[in-house]
Amino acid sequence: MNSNQVIHAMYNDDDVLLSAVKSIREKKYHIEEVYTPFPVHGLDKALGLADTRISIMAFIYGCIGFSVAILMMNYIMIEDWPQNIGGKPSFSYLENMPAFVPIMFELTVFFAAHLMVITFYLRSKLWPFKEAENPNPFTTDDKFLIEIELHNNEKELNLLLKETGAIDIKTTEKKGDHE
Amino acid sequence: MYTFTNKLRNFSIILMIVGFLGLTYGFLTVPDTLEEATTMVADAHHGEANGASNHYSHGQGHQDANLAHTEGHGVDEHGKHLLHQLQNKPWAALYVAAFFFMMIALGTLAFYAINRAAQAGWSPALFRVMEGITAYLLPGSLIVFVILLLSGMHFNHLFIWMDSEVVAHDKLIQGKTAFLNTPFFLARALFYIAGWVTYRYFSRKFSLAQDQASDVSNHKKNFRISAAFLVFYIITESMMSWDWVMSIDPHWFSTLFGWYVFASMFVSGITTIALITIFLKSKGYLEKVNDSHIHDLGKFMFGISIFWTYLWFSQFMLIWYSNIPEEVTYFITRIEDYNLPFFGMLVMNFIFPLLILMNSDYKRLNYFIVMAGIVILLGHYIDVFNMIMPSAVGDQWFIGLAEIGGFLFFFGLFIFVVFKEISKAPLHAAGDPYMGESERFHY
Numbered sequence: 106m107n108s109n110q111v112i113h114a115m116y117n118d119d120d121v122l123l124s125a126v127k128s129i130r131e132k133k134y135h136i137e138e139v140y141t142p143f144p145v146h147g148l149d150k151a152l153g154l155a156d157t158r159i160s161i162m163a164f165i166y167g168c169i170g171f172s173v174a175i176l177m178m179n180y181i182m183i184e185d186w187p188q189n190i191g192g193k194p195s196f197s198y199l200e201n202m203p204a205f206v207p208i209m210f211e212l213t214v215f216f217a218a219h220l221m222v223i224t225f226y227l228r229s230k231l232w233p234f235k236e237a238e239n240p241n242p243f244t245t246d247d248k249f250l251i252e253i254e255l256h257n258n259e260k261e262l263n264l265l266l267k268e269t270g271a272i273d274i275k276t277t278e279k280k281g282d283h284e
Numbered sequence: 285m286y287t288f289t290n291k292l293r294n295f296s297i298i299l300m301i302v303g304f305l306g307l308t309y310g311f312l313t314v315p316d317t318l319e320e321a322t323t324m325v326a327d328a329h330h331g332e333a334n335g336a337s338n339h340y341s342h343g344q345g346h347q348d349a350n351l352a353h354t355e356g357h358g359v360d361e362h363g364k365h366l367l368h369q370l371q372n373k374p375w376a377a378l379y380v381a382a383f384f385f386m387m388i389a390l391g392t393l394a395f396y397a398i399n400r401a402a403q404a405g406w407s408p409a410l411f412r413v414m415e416g417i418t419a420y421l422l423p424g425s426l427i428v429f430v431i432l433l434l435s436g437m438h439f440n441h442l443f444i445w446m447d448s449e450v451v452a453h454d455k456l457i458q459g460k461t462a463f464l465n466t467p468f469f470l471a472r473a474l475f476y477i478a479g480w481v482t483y484r485y486f487s488r489k490f491s492l493a494q495d496q497a498s499d500v501s502n503h504k505k506n507f508r509i510s511a512a513f514l515v516f517y518i519i520t521e522s523m524m525s526w527d528w529v530m531s532i533d534p535h536w537f538s539t540l541f542g543w544y545v546f547a548s549m550f551v552s553g554i555t556t557i558a559l560i561t562i563f564l565k566s567k568g569y570l571e572k573v574n575d576s577h578i579h580d581l582g583k584f585m586f587g588i589s590i591f592w593t594y595l596w597f598s599q600f601m602l603i604w605y606s607n608i609p610e611e612v613t614y615f616i617t618r619i620e621d622y623n624l625p626f627f628g629m630l631v632m633n634f635i636f637p638l639l640i641l642m643n644s645d646y647k648r649l650n651y652f653i654v655m656a657g658i659v660i661l662l663g664h665y666i667d668v669f670n671m672i673m674p675s676a677v678g679d680q681w682f683i684g685l686a687e688i689g690g691f692l693f694f695f696g697l698f699i700f701v702v703f704k705e706i707s708k709a710p711l712h713a714a715g716d717p718y719m720g721e722s723e724r725f726h727y
Contacts, residue, residue, distance in 0.1 A: 160644070191605040203601045 110255040111137060111279045112262055113240060114271040115248050119145045122249040125269035126151045129251070132265060137252040140244035162224055163217045170216025174209040240277070254279075286569050288707040292699065299696030306689015310374035321367040325680070368441050369677045374686045375440040376676035379431050381690035383528065384552075384668045385698045386424035387545075388661075391553025392417040393484055394517055394546075395584075400487065400510035405721035406580055409572045411713045412706065413561050415491060417553070418484050419705035420698050425477045427694075428528065432473055436466040442676055445534040457534050464531055472527060476520040483513040494715040503717055521546055529668075533675040536614045538599050545671075547592035551633075552664045554584045555657045560702070562650045569711050572719075575648040576727045582647030585660060586637060593634040618670060621679040625666045632663030665691065 116122040123145065129136060136152060149157075179198045182188045182205070187196045190204050198205075226232065237245075244250045251271075253262060259276060266274050315321040396414040399407045435442045444450045444457075445464045451457045457464065487506055494502040522542025530541050538544070558581040564570050603611045618626045637656050646652040673681045713719060 164642070192607055203597075203604050206597060206601065 109279050110276060112253045112255055112259065112266070112274065112276050114251045114253070114266040114269075115241070115243070115273040116251070116270065117248055117272055118270075119249060121270045122251070123147060123151055125251065125266070125271065128269050129253070129265065134253055134262065134265075137254050139252070140239045140241070140250040142245055142247060142249070145249075159221060159224065163221050166220040167213045167217040169220075170213040171209055173216065174205070174212035177212075178205045178208055285710050286564065286567075286703075286707045288703050292703055296696040296699040296703075299692045299699070301696075303689045303691070303693025303696060306685040307374065307378060307693060308689075310377055310684070310686025310689060314371050314374060315367060318363045318367055321370050322363055324370065325366060365678075366680070369680045372441055372676045373680060373682075375431070375435075375442055376673055377686040377690040379428075379442060379676075380665070380669050380672050380687070381694045382424070382427050382431060383672070384665050384691075385420065385694040386428050387549040387664075387668070388552045388556050388698070389418050389421040389424050390480065390521070391546075391549030391551070392557060393421060393480060393553075394514070394521070394550060395553050395557070396487070397483070397510040397513050397517065400506050401514055403507060403718065405718045406577065406725045408713055408716040408718045408722040409570070409577060409725075410557060410561060410581075411491060411716065412709060412711045413557055413564065413570070415488050415709075416702050416706035417556055417560065418488075420701045421484055422481050423697070423701055424694075425480065429470075429473050429477060432528065433470060436470055442672075443531060443534075445531060460534065464534060469527060469531075472523065476524050479513075479516050479520060483509060483516070487513075491713060491716075492709055495710065495713060497715055500717050502715075518546075521549075529671050532672055533614065536611065538603070538611075538614075540595060540599055544592075544595045544599055547588060547595050548664050548667050551585060551588040551592055552661060554581060554588060555660045557581060558585060558653050559657045559661075560706075562654060564706070564711065566650075572712060572723045574726065576725050577722075578650065578653055579644075579647045579727055582641055582653050582656075585653070585656065586641040586647070589633060589637040589641075589660060593630070596630075596633075614674075617674045617678070622670055622674055622681065625670055625681075629663050629666045629670060632659050633667065636660075636663075 114125070116125060119141070122139070122141070126136065126139065126148065130151070130153065139148065139152065141148070175198075182190070182201070183196060183198050187194075190201045193201065195201060239245065239250070240252065241248070241250055251266075255262070255276065263274055315324055392414050396411070396418060398404075399411075399414075432443075434440065436446055438446070441447065445460070446466050451461065486509055490502040490506040490509075494500070494506070525542045525545035526537075529545060530537060558578065561570060561573060561581070562578065565573055600615060603615055606612075636659050640652060640656045641647055669681075669687075716722075
């Protein structure tokens, strides 16, 4: 009935946050979200999040960049307008391959890096002018915030969160779930 | 504390004996006369194609100064050259293996000094393994020195600039005699070895003293001498690579050769640390080492393999692109006469570790590290082979009894020295101020 109610616990240290996350999860409470000003090492494991698959995508994107470089250089330098490379006018991609290695390398990195960033934006539903979702602007400065859904267990949760070293605890309506 | 088991000791002694027999066979089958040399080659190649390929490599000209004055002399010069190459062969096999294992110890010493100077928190759990490997530096580098000394005394023709007859006919080498002359060459070698071994001696001493110490003064001393050593090392390592490897080809030079050899020894050293750590761990020692340490060593193996490739390619591409005859002969001989080891080495040192060690999880599996490590080590043996053989024996190379024997002999000696040293001190450097961090190290 009041599932829109959430509890916000604020912390001022990443180590305290990490141990708090561990003890909250031990008590079988479900953590909705954790807001931090910077990536906290080991937080994903403590929260039990599934491993990121972005590294697999990075490999695939790199392979695409590598292939694009080969096809592009073959078209530009060998097929469309054959070039005399370093006095070796062999007009064969393979024999002139060393000259193209820097381009193959750069495009591999370029594709992997840019497509990874774009993938990350898409997966996290981020776009320009998007309104910030974090409930407290302090989490962009030096505070850490844990959001837990409430199911008529406010008191016990309050006690537990205080034990874990929260500096501020408050209960609010979750935004955006009303419509 | 680790005990050097009889099983491992016997294994290393057997390796040494087998290797010694292989080397002896190589030295005994060296031809003494021109006729023997020509019949040996004719038998091996059944006469065909041999002449053509030889003439081709001669056409490359300056690869070997022996060749530089073939034109105008009698036809016998060809046979004489062949004789020299065949006489060099067992020496080169000995030298490649001696240099390779010395290089592992030296690369490990550099890695150890970097960890000391950087006050790294993750690695103290591995310090005793590294100190064990660097124990091989003294015997290993002295053996290399003895081989250089014997070359200086004209027991072999590995370094043609040592032959006054060659220098008399060679303008290019004449211009370099101020640097490339036997007494100065040997004095430099002694200087490098003395510097490395002295650092190694004191660092080991302070490291052991720190185990019982109540303060961190030994640790601080170790930090200071490690920083000083690294300065000494990067200069002497570079000069060592010109002297001991590049001067085999006295006409050819590359300005990043020192870095190239450094990358090779660095990755071999790190790989050896990983392999010995995994070996000791499988025997129940090194209980403080966890899979995050192995993961970090795996990252270094992966990263430095790519660094090696970067330097290899930087050296290759400029020379290939500019296509200047004096420089490009170096790669033409390697591509023409050493096609398989030359490109095989690239697969073993780059493509294989790149694909195997790319995945983060694989770097935590001992099985993958061992597999990649063995390939990397063999790949870098072939790398040294490619650096030395083409100028020493030309197209007469062959991985035969002498080469395998040389490798096994020094492999046995390496195991013997390294594990003996590891058994001398506790494997856990208890007094290191960063030990706690290293024990808790996790990723």
